[in-house]
Amino acid sequence: MTYRAGWIHYTNVAPILDALVLPPGVTAVTGVPTEMNAALLGGRVDIANISAVEFIRHADRLEALPDFSVAVLGPVYSVNLFHTVPLERLRRVALTRQSAMSVALLRVLLRERGLTPTLEAAEGEAETLLAQGYDGVLRIGDSALREWYRLVGPLTPETTMTALPHVGRGVTVTDLAEEWFRLTGHPFTFAVWAYRRENPPPPELVRAMREARREGLGHLAGVAARHGQKLDLPARVVQHYLWNFRYHLEAPDRLGLSEFAALAEPGHAPLRFGPQPGAGRGTLAPSGAGP
Ligand SMILES: C=C(O[C@@H]1C=C(C(=O)O)C=C[C@H]1O)C(=O)O
Known part of the structure; x- marks a missing residue:
């Protein structure tokens, strides 16, 4: 089969x-x-x-x-909230329909800060949606990486990705994985x-x-x-x-x-994972995932 x-x-x-x-x-x-x-x-x-x-x-x-x-531990570069006002003043945020994870993460991060903007699904480029009246736009994946780089690049031969700013052309880019790291100190x-x-x-x-x-x-x-x-x-x-x-x-x-x-998702069922590679064959490093 x-x-x-x-x-x-x-x-x-x-x-x-x-x-x-x-x-x-x-x-x-x-x-x-x-x-x-x-x-x-x-x-x-x-x-x-x-x-x-x-x-x-x-x-x-x-x-x-x-x-x-x-x-990822720290910034991910491709799960981005593009916004034109400080997070505390967000009123209307456009969400991507492509992603369940980033939407759930955004909800947690907003809740932790006590923020309650309206969240609506809307597709399109972040800068276009911002020009149409949204004050925040959540994008993920390849297009989010490209939009971020278009706003804050280019790299010069001396600089690295980590030295690039988070603001370009009046748009602030909040990296949700970095926010998660600030909140918890853990990977996302x-x-x-x-x-x-x-x-x-x-x-x-x-x-x-x-x-x-x-x-x-x-x-x-x-x-x-x-x-x-x-x-x-x-x-x-x-x-x-x-x-x-x-x-x-x-x-x-x-x-x-x-x-x-x-x-x-408080109250979720226990998370289950399949057996580790090599489990049951010897006693060394039972938690290691191998190379
Ligand atoms: C970090 C990313 O990872 C992806 C994001 C996902 C999601 O938001 O639901 C799902 C799969 C990941 O590969 C990204 O694409 O920007």
Whole structure:
């Protein structure tokens, strides 16, 4: 029987997916986070890298691979609230329909500050929506990275991504993962690789994913150069963007995930993860996810 994968193929997953060779019997489709969340929950795919909040909301029936994540400690650069007034004065915020995770994170961050702007779904470029009367716009993924860089770039040969300002052309860019770090001191886990508990992925697929991730992270400059061309961004911007991610769902990433789960979905079912690679074969480093 065919095992169906659904991949959110934003640039941030390129170090895992670009080199992936699907084993026989596995097929894959791609889409934006909200599409893949729905595809997994609706039974149209069997495994997907989904918004972590959907994994939390459906923890009673989903399980996640123990060593795969899209997480970050500090700024992420691609989950951005673009705004023209200070956060305290936000009245009307446009949300993206592509993402469940960033919307849930924004709700938590606003609540922690006691802020209650109106939140509405609206698509389009941040600067266009800001010109149309929104005072905040939440965007994610490749387009959010490009819009941020367009506002605050370019890099000079002497500067690094971390030295770029957060304000350009009258627009402030608040990086939600950085805000999360300020609030908790923990990483933020955006995505996990989840499947319905009774239908785990074939071991050959998980092995191929680990192999592909080793390959991608081992040749990050090449991945960054390719995607820089696609995104029309300098390769070193994309390289910094990519090496900043945490792809192994390590203990700090799980801590951030549990903390978020407690804040965003109190009363959720316990989060479940599949067995660690190599579990049961020896006694060394039981919590290590391997390279
Ligand atoms: C950080 C990002 O990660 C993605 C964000 C997701 C979401 O917001 O639901 C889902 C998958 C992640 O790969 C991003 O694309 O900007």
